[in-house]
Amino acid sequence: MTGLFDLTGRHVLVTGASSGLGRHFAGTLARAGARLTLGARRAEALAETVGTVEAAGGEAYAVVMDVTDAASVTAAFEAAEARFGPVQVVVNNAGVAVSKPALELTEPDWDGVVDTNLKGVWLVAQAAAKRMAASGTGGSIVNIASILGLRVAGGVAPYAASKAAVVQLTKALALEWARHGIRVNALAPGYVETELNDAFFASEPGKALIKRVPQRRLGKAAELDGPLLLLASEAGSYMTGSVLAVDGGHLVSGL
DSSP: OGGGGOOTTOEEEEESTTSHHHHHHHHHHHHTTOEEEEEESOHHHHHHHHHHHHHTTOEEEEEEOOTTOHHHHHHHHHHHHHHHSSOOEEEEOOOOOOOOOGGGOOHHHHHHHHIIIIIHHHHHHHHHHHHHHHHTOOEEEEEEOOGGGTSOOTTOHHHHHHHHHHHHHHHHHHHHHGGGTEEEEEEEEOSBOOTTTHHHHHSHHHHHHHHTSTTSSOBOGGGGHHHHHHHHSGGGTTOOSOEEEESTTGGGSOO
């Protein structure tokens, strides 16, 4: 059964790979046998991710890219193809958030989140799909959404709106691109422990939030590995337009 999730020889591009879940996903995909192109804006942090993958015996290549800039996205795909050949799987992970009451949001706050989380997902997915369709080989695109695209919390209006849009974008692209053999699915994590949120979840508001999760705990990054590999590999070959929530039951918690 483990062979179903095998990505040996597959070329996978991961955005937002310089830290957090992107860095974790890179390690997961490398262990499954993938050759990785890792993209992000921070060259130094990205090099650390590549070093981590290579130290574990994986194969990775770094491309500095800004997912909100179409020219940067195109250049990244061209560099990736020159190194490892056509990209067969994309993990559309780059994302940002602003925590601020909606009445205090500025236009730059809104644009920064929505441009990265939605426009960036669109630009990367389209660039990948054009190449996949032209080659006739198809492929898999995994968009990283969030349970905040399915329910809502206070103080994160642009993030929640952008992730809800990613959910619908995923379904729309799945419908249009299935004829080209391209699968488009979304992974919607709940609250997962990373170095970026440790301080918040150690605070009283963070502890209160954890109590509202039916499993009464945060998720671990490794608990996203199975769902990610399902969507990226041939194990999920009959899945497209799906949104997988991995959230400890948070979405089904009582009101």
